[in-house]
Amino acid sequence: MLGTTRKMKRVACASLLVLLAACGSAPVAPGFYRVERGDTLSKIARSNRQSVQSIVRWNNLTNPDSIEVGQVLRVAPPGGAASTSGAVRSGGNASTSASASAPRAAPADDGAGAAPASAISLVWPADGTVIRRFDGANSKGIDISAAAGTPVVAAAPGTVVYAGNGLRGYGNLLIVKHDAEYLTAYAHNRVLLVKEGASVKRGEKIAEMGDTDTDRVMLHFELRYQGRSIDPSRALPPR
Known part of the structure; x- marks a missing residue:
């Protein structure tokens, strides 16, 4: 029974990175919607x-x-771009209208519009070379390469909400919750x-760089706002 309880706790904690449980039920910004039980993308699209x-x-x-459930979705055009809702116009065809008015594909949205740039300030979590940057699609954070054992520090003060290796692809992972909206991984x-x-201070050593569940020594660092990955470089000082 004890083993089952521990296993359930580990699975629940591992889900923090991809669900909004770590962010609670904080209200979402205008133009965004938090997915509720029973929602489908079609239903959300129709409602908006x-x-x-x-x-x-x-x-x-x-x-x-x-x-x-709990995922935050953008439901309004980013940056005031024209919507391609495909609404039926008088005497027109919905699919034809949407196709004709669709703008060129926009760059991947990282949700930064919902997160004030000054809302959180980070320090670099490790010294080293940035070998991969955030793109919102294939990379949900930044990768920093350095020697094994390089200190990893908390980018901002907060509370450790996960410490373990139960999330495939992340190896030995720490998740620090900074407030109701932001966390770092x-x-x-x-x-x-x-x-x-554990409560940690900004700049406090929390781990040592390694290569668990990856093919080279590096730190993969993510910043999440309301459960959604955003570009950490927006909150980091320039190098």
């Missing part, structure tokens, strides 16, 4: 007078049938130096 295709594009979704560590529930 948009097309499914637009919402898929704005949120960079790879599988429109795979949305999760630190992956592939050689060793974790803090436990769940």
Whole structure:
């Protein structure tokens, strides 16, 4: 029974990175919607007078049938761009109208519009060379390469809400919750130096860089706002 309880706790904690449980039920910004139980993308699109295709594009979704309760979706055009809702015009055809008025594909939206640039300030979580940057699609954060054992520090003060290796692809992982909306994740560590529930200060050493569940020594660092990955470089000082 004890083993089952521990396993359930580990699975629940591992889900923090992809669900909004870590962010609670904080209100979403205008133009965004938090997925509720029973929602489908078609239902959300209809409720917001948009097309499914637009919402898929704005949120960079790879599988429109795979949305999760608590996930925050953009449901209004980013930056005031024209909507391609495909609404039927008088005497027109919906699909033809949408196709004709669709703008060129916009760059992947990272949700930055919903997160004030000054809302959180980070320090670099490790010294080293940035070998991969955030693009919102294939990279949900930044990768920093350095020697094994390089100190990994908390980018901002907060509470450790996950410390373990139960999430495939992240190796030894730490997740630090900073407030009701922001959290940071630190992956592939050689060793974790803090436990769940610990309070950490900005710049405090929390792990050592390693290569767990990856093919080279590096730190994969993510910043999440209301459960959604955003570009960490927006909150990091320039190098």
